[in-house]
Amino acid sequence: MFSLFQKLHKKFGVFSALFVIFLALSGILLNHSQQLNLNSNYIQTEWLLDLYQIKPTSDPVGFNSSDVWSVQIGERLYFNGNEIAKDVSELKGLVHIDDMYVMAYDGQLTLLTSEAEIIENMSGAAGVPAGMQAIGFDEQANVVIKAAHGYYRVNLDELEWKEFDYLDATWSEPALVPENIKSSLLKKYRGSGLTTERVLLDFHSGRIVGQWGVFFVDFIAILFLVLAITGVWLWWARK
Amino acid sequence: MIKNILIFSLILVSNFAYAKGVYLEPEQFIAQTFANNPPKPDKIWIKKELKEEIKNILGHDINVVRIRYWNDGSKTAWILEEIGRDKPITVGFVVKGQKIEQVNVLVFRESRGWEVKYPFFTDQFKNSSLIEDNQLDRNIDGISGATLSVNALTKLARLALYLDAQVNKQ
Numbered sequence: 001m002f003s004l005f006q007k008l009h010k011k012f013g014v015f016s017a018l019f020v021i022f023l024a025l026s027g028i029l030l031n032h033s034q035q036l037n038l039n040s041n042y043i044q045t046e047w048l049l050d051l052y053q054i055k056p057t058s059d060p061v062g063f064n065s066s067d068v069w070s071v072q073i074g075e076r077l078y079f080n081g082n083e084i085a086k087d088v089s090e091l092k093g094l095v096h097i098d099d100m101y102v103m104a105y106d107g108q109l110t111l112l113t114s115e116a117e118i119i120e121n122m123s124g125a126a127g128v129p130a131g132m133q134a135i136g137f138d139e140q141a142n143v144v145i146k147a148a149h150g151y152y153r154v155n156l157d158e159l160e161w162k163e164f165d166y167l168d169a170t171w172s173e174p175a176l177v178p179e180n181i182k183s184s185l186l187k188k189y190r191g192s193g194l195t196t197e198r199v200l201l202d203f204h205s206g207r208i209v210g211q212w213g214v215f216f217v218d219f220i221a222i223l224f225l226v227l228a229i230t231g232v233w234l235w236w237a238r239k
Numbered sequence: 240m241i242k243n244i245l246i247f248s249l250i251l252v253s254n255f256a257y258a259k260g261v262y263l264e265p266e267q268f269i270a271q272t273f274a275n276n277p278p279k280p281d282k283i284w285i286k287k288e289l290k291e292e293i294k295n296i297l298g299h300d301i302n303v304v305r306i307r308y309w310n311d312g313s314k315t316a317w318i319l320e321e322i323g324r325d326k327p328i329t330v331g332f333v334v335k336g337q338k339i340e341q342v343n344v345l346v347f348r349e350s351r352g353w354e355v356k357y358p359f360f361t362d363q364f365k366n367s368s369l370i371e372d373n374q375l376d377r378n379i380d381g382i383s384g385a386t387l388s389v390n391a392l393t394k395l396a397r398l399a400l401y402l403d404a405q406v407n408k409q
Contacts, residue, residue, distance in 0.1 A: 034387075039324070087326060087348060119304045125265035125318050126280060126307055159280055159307070 002237050009230040016223045023220075026204040030197070038197035051208075054193040060185065062177035063094040068114060069181055070094040070103050073189045079103060081181075082116035083188065093135040093172030095143060102143055102156065104135035104172075109143075111156065127154070127161045136169035144169040262356055263345050265318050268331040269309055272316045272341070280307040283406055296373055296397045297321065308406065314340060315406060317399045321391040323349050328391050332399035337407075338368045339396060352388030360389070369400045 033039050043049065056074035063070045071078045072091040078084065079094075079101070092104040100119065103110045109128055111119040122128050131148025138144050138153065144167050145152040151167035154160065177185075199208070206213030269277045282305045285293065293301045309316040314335035320327040326348035333341040342364045344356040354360065363379050370376045375397060381389045 117304065118302050120282075120307070121303060121320075122307070123265050123318070125269045 002234070005230045005233055005237075009227060009234060012223050012227050012230075016220060016227065019220045020224070023204065026200055030200060030204060033197045033200075038200060039195050041196040042192050043194040043196060043199055044191050048199060049190050049194060052194050054190050056186070056189060060177050060182055061091055061174055062181075063091065063172050064175050065094045065096040065101065065172065068094070068096070068101060069177065070101075071177055071181065071185055072105070073185055076189055076192075077103070077105060078185050078188070079110075079112055080114065080116045081184065081188075083192065084110060084112070084116065084118065092132055095135055095137050095172055097137055097141055097143055097156075100156075102135065104132055104145070107132055109135075109156075122156075122159075127159055129161070134171045136171035138167065138169045146171070259347055259350060259353065261346050263331070263343055265329065265331065265345050268318065268343055268345055269316055272314075272331075272333050273309065273311055277316075278309055278311045280309050281406070282307050283402060289405060292373065292401065293398065296401060297394050306402065308402065310406065315403045317402060318345065319395045319398055321395050321398075323352050323388040323391045325349060328355075328388060328395075330392060330395050332396065334399055334403040337400065337404060338366050339364045339400065341365070342392070342396065344392070347388075349388065352382075352385035354382045354385050355388040355392050361392075364392075364396050367396065367400075369397065369404065373397055373401050375400075 029036060029038065058074070061072045068080050069078075070080075070091060070093075072088055075087050075089075076083055076085070077088040077091060084103070085105070089106050094104075095102050099113070101112045101114065103112065107124060107128055107130060109122040109126075111122070113119065124130065129145055129147035129149065129152050132145055133148070134146040136144045136146070142153050143156055145154065146167075146169075149163075151164045151169075153162045153164065153167060202208040204217075206215070206217035209216075263271075283289075284305045285301055285303065290301065306317070306319075314333055317332045317334070318329065319332065320329050322328070327346075328344065328348070329346035331341075331343040331345050332339060342361040344361065347353045347356060360380075360382060363377070364375075367375050367377055375393065379389065379393050379396075
């Protein structure tokens with residue numbers, strides 16, 4: 001019995017040593033992921049991004065105004081090549097008024113400079129009407145919103161909203177995003193979709209190779225249990 | 240016993256289901272604050288000196304050039320955002336006499352840390368004010384598992400008080 005336990009302990013010990021080291025190191029790193037910025041550090045390795053299928057589920061939707069593009073890819077929103085918002089449901093349009101761009105999405109207006117500096121975010125509290133459907137501008141260069149309950153003309157500086165039954169305007173319409181802009185934004189989208197923390201966590205749990213990886217890590221954990229039991233037994237038997 | 244376990248599980252599941260989301264629409268928060276008669280919103284421009292102080296409060300640059308607020312002469316209301324872990328938390332603050340009168344978590348987008356919406360947490364900010372270095376005059380007790388959300392709300396409370404002081408100075 002003693003020699004059997006000794007053999008088991010020795011063989012399992014050598015086999016599992018590498019995993020002990022890996023799991024201990026990855027565990028320590030995960031415990032301090034916040035301090036090590038693992039949750040804000042993004043993977044750029046193509047095969048890993050492919051493995052996780054980091055790609056948008058729908059085609060990019062873009063609006064163009066004065067040669068500047070506002071593009072929604074998946075749930076992310078880009079303006080002039082810069083990521084402006086995450087968790088976006090639907091981009092409604094983009095207009096260029098008085099050296100300022102106004103982007104409409106999800107009941108919100110975002111005012112930007114051409115350098116993608118956000119001047120202000122406006123929501124319902126600032127008067128943005130519910131059920132926003134389209135954004136445009138009228139002949140006097142006022143921003144015009146078409147919403148669920150009517151048409152609105154707004155002075156964005158003074159935040160004066162006027163409601164109308166109908167307003168004629170040049171509405172912002174979706175347009176085909178040029179290939180070079182599309183590919184550059186898709187690269188950005190993929191490059192900010194997978195954190196180091198998630199990959200490390202999946203290596204740690206075995207999920208990186210799917211369900212069989214999890215079973216394998218379970219098996220290694222059972223080996224650790226056998227090592228602990230045989231180790232204590234051997235110590236006790238010698239004693 | 241089984242019945243109790245089922246009820247407990249149901250409470251857990253329902254809590255989780257309502258954890259994320261819009262708790263109070265920002266426009267409703269403003270309407271409630273000013274008894275359905277809100278003043279016209281004003282704006283504060285984030286100039287260089289303000290930007291530096293705000294950076295000290297938030298720990299990073301603020302990403303907007305101007306912020307709207309509502310001022311009826313006796314109190315100011317602010318709707319501010321800060322990222323907890325990955326996504327912004329939208330919080331409404333009412334400041335009166337340089338002290339926080341009310342805090343409401345309006346929109347919570349993260350999957351963890353939503354417990355900061357409860358009054359047992361937000362009530363800690365009531366009557367708090369700024370002392371040296373734009374710190375709060377009290378310690379805010381954390382919630383285990385919601386440290387980042389707690390930090391975000393604490394920073395925003397300091398920011399609301401700081402901005403209120405700036406607009407009252409003007």
